[in-house]
Amino acid sequence: MIHQDTIVALATPSGAGAIAIIRLSGKEAITITDGCFKSVLNKKTLSSQKTHTIHLGHIVDGIKTIDEVLVSVFKNPNSYTGEDVVEVSCHGSNYIQQEIIQLFLRKGCRMATAGEFTLRAFLNGKLDLSQAEAVADLISSDNEASHQIAMQQMRGGFSSEIAKLREELLNFASLIELELDFAEEDVEFADRTQFKTLVDRIILVLKRLIDSFSVGNVIKNGIPVAIVGEPNVGKSTLLNALLNEERAIVSDIAGTTRDTIEDELSIGGIGFRFIDTAGIRDTKDVVESIGIKKTFEKIEQAQVVLFLVDGCQLAVDGKLDFLLVEINKTQNQYPQKALIVIINKKDLLSGETINTINTKLTTNNQQPTTIFISAKNNDGVDDLKNVLLSFVNTGALRNNDTIVTNSRHYDSLLKALEDIDKVKIGLETNLSGDLLAIDIRQALYHFGEITGQVTNDELLGNIFANFCIGK
Template sequence: MISQDTIVALATASGAGAIAILRISGADAITIAASVFQSVSGKDITRQKSHTLHLGHIQDDTKIYDQVLLSLFKGPNSYTGENTVEISCHGSVYIQQQIIQLLLRKGCRMANAGEFTLRAFLNGKLDLSQAEAVADLIASDNEASHQIAMQQMRGGFSNEIARLREELLNFASLIELELDFAEEDVEFADRTQFFELLSRIEFVLKRLIDSFAVGNVIKNGIPVAIVGEPNVGKSTLLNALLNEERAIVSDIAGTTRDTIEDELVISGIGFRFIDTAGIRETEDVVESIGIRKTFEKIEQAQVVVYLFDASQFAVEGSGIRVEIEKIKNQFPLKPLLIIGNKADKLTDAQKAQAVNDIPQLLLVSAKENSGVEDLKEKLLSFVNTGALRNNETIVTNTRHYDSLIKALEEIQKVQFGMRSGISADLLAIDIRQALYHFGEITGSVSNDELLGNIFANFCIGK
């Protein structure tokens, strides 16, 4: 599976910049780099120590392409586990391409997507879950997703899985040994200790599986739909949350004809706000399409913010309560935040009456930017950030989640089998399946198709 050729790719973002880094990895990486690099001190880089820096020029015969800084990493003490060279050149796109083409002529080939990290995995520098965390780290766009990716890349998740797998494997070996002495009717595995281990594994697996609900929203952002009748201030509220004029605001009902989306990070958690068309009866064809899209977005959202005009509550109180009940009944499983906007137009007595009539009502004035911070706190309450603060393992990867579910099913089969007193050979089958699903997570069990699917999502230079 490990390719023996030497690969090259741009490791920094494509385009012009102050500097660019070209990465070379493979058995001949240092030799090929030496053929195009001339040190200013006259040193032969093939004779230099690993983890050293060298100033010089990239040149082809007498043609000089650039003055560069060359970083030398000798395998196995490198990211990929192979000889690796990184060339820091000036960030001109022309210079980047000229050096890459020169290296291709000297014997390199262009790296495939994620091939450097794939080689790190195949050479035992990372397990599969750590390798996937590298991609998550690159894609992280808020503090929470960055923290989770760092924890997984440093082995937090894979270490927990490896410990469970090792303990289960030890008992599995004893069960398998019993099968070799089946005729003598002996037990090498203490059934009481084994059942305690299975209970502990079940507890950990359930905790990891439950963490996926939090991890998934942290990784992908939490979609929040802002809904309500026309002219209640949905677009004004979106602008207040984002602190910019993102949505068009006017007194004309039906101004927002389509959904408008933007993202905001609150205390390290990403929220994706969706400003929707006002819900009302209309004969306008375009507005009707927007209203239909509103209900589609509510289906996709994880949190629904229902906004109404608090200044009209004294007049239309019963009608507003009816609309709130409709939203609750139509989407009973979605958390609903009920927000009364334009609170600056209410007297203290009217505010008290509104809060008394509608449980858990939050009054805001989007125009005056009043109560917006309280709304952000309410949104954060829907995310269990305790696991982050306590540095607990959080599952964010759908592939890991699927393997954990399957492993739990097999562990529960083993527990049922032990309570039912089934034979050791049948127990061994379910234990092997549980071990298989543990191995899928860390890459102890893998195949070319799985690896291809995972690393195809990486950027080329990683």
């Protein structure tokens, strides 16, 4: 797994731009660049320069000048990868990028694979595995909350918490292992009372981290929100109002939306993915029927359902009672989903009508959150956003607590908790030291899986395959 060759890749997004950065890492990174670089200061070589310095010059291929560049030099071990690293900042022409990369390849570099720079940083001890994974999360973060969590983990917040637990557990494990060496003397080096206290504390921390995954997963992946209701109640208008753009076609013709329309919006730093669905009704139109079928599929996938109703229709006799039936049916069918009933066209309703609707809804035994809005006039949309945000527990985020967002970490934490629970039972039942040691070793193994103290090539391959090339 440890490679000694020199790798090269484009570190900025592919395509034309103002500038591009080409990164090299390895033992020959500076030497290879030196052979292609002509400084504006004659006889200046990169190998003789100090680390963390920038140099102006030209990349040349023989007598041919490819581009005027800035070359940044980072000497080992004080670099991102822990190796000699060179970054060439050139003009962002596709042609120039490829010419420089091809030149470095001819001079002895190899094209980097996905995530290989960060993999080398991990292998050279510059990052632990959870920090390396946070690099990928940081790159893909698309809202304030996911960015904040990735930054915290990349700085080692999660790693340090796990490392501290592992170290304390390892100390006790060493004492118990020592007892096994003196089994015939029947001595006890590990204080069982202190050990029980430690185990209880570890269980509390593990449960807190495991519980945080539900919040972390929402923050990382966003919350899918389905907008459902009958045709012409204002679903597409509401989507446009939420996004503040004409994303969906709005028409008085029933059945205009025949397929789902999705778009994302950040509210309070949390990503929400809104799904405008086809209006639910009985229809013989084949295409519209397919759209309605997709509506129910999207409800299944959503975590929050916005049940949109035309407030003007509620004035019709029996329509309000029918709404209550539909609300109860939806809640019974999807008990795990948050349901918000939105009464649209508030601007066309009298105060008396609003009070009547409120009174009727309040008597409903399964009263969900209800909001009156005018999607057309953007009235009440901010209230809706606040209600949506209330479904996310942002307390941990505000308090800067450690939040788990990675499913691999979550799985290892669950396994570690299972083994620690076995240790606790063993202590309570006075289990022998050799059997306690087995469960402790397993817990230590799962802690090590998170930070990379225990790993294998297959695991590393799976993790870094999801990185972008050049990082």
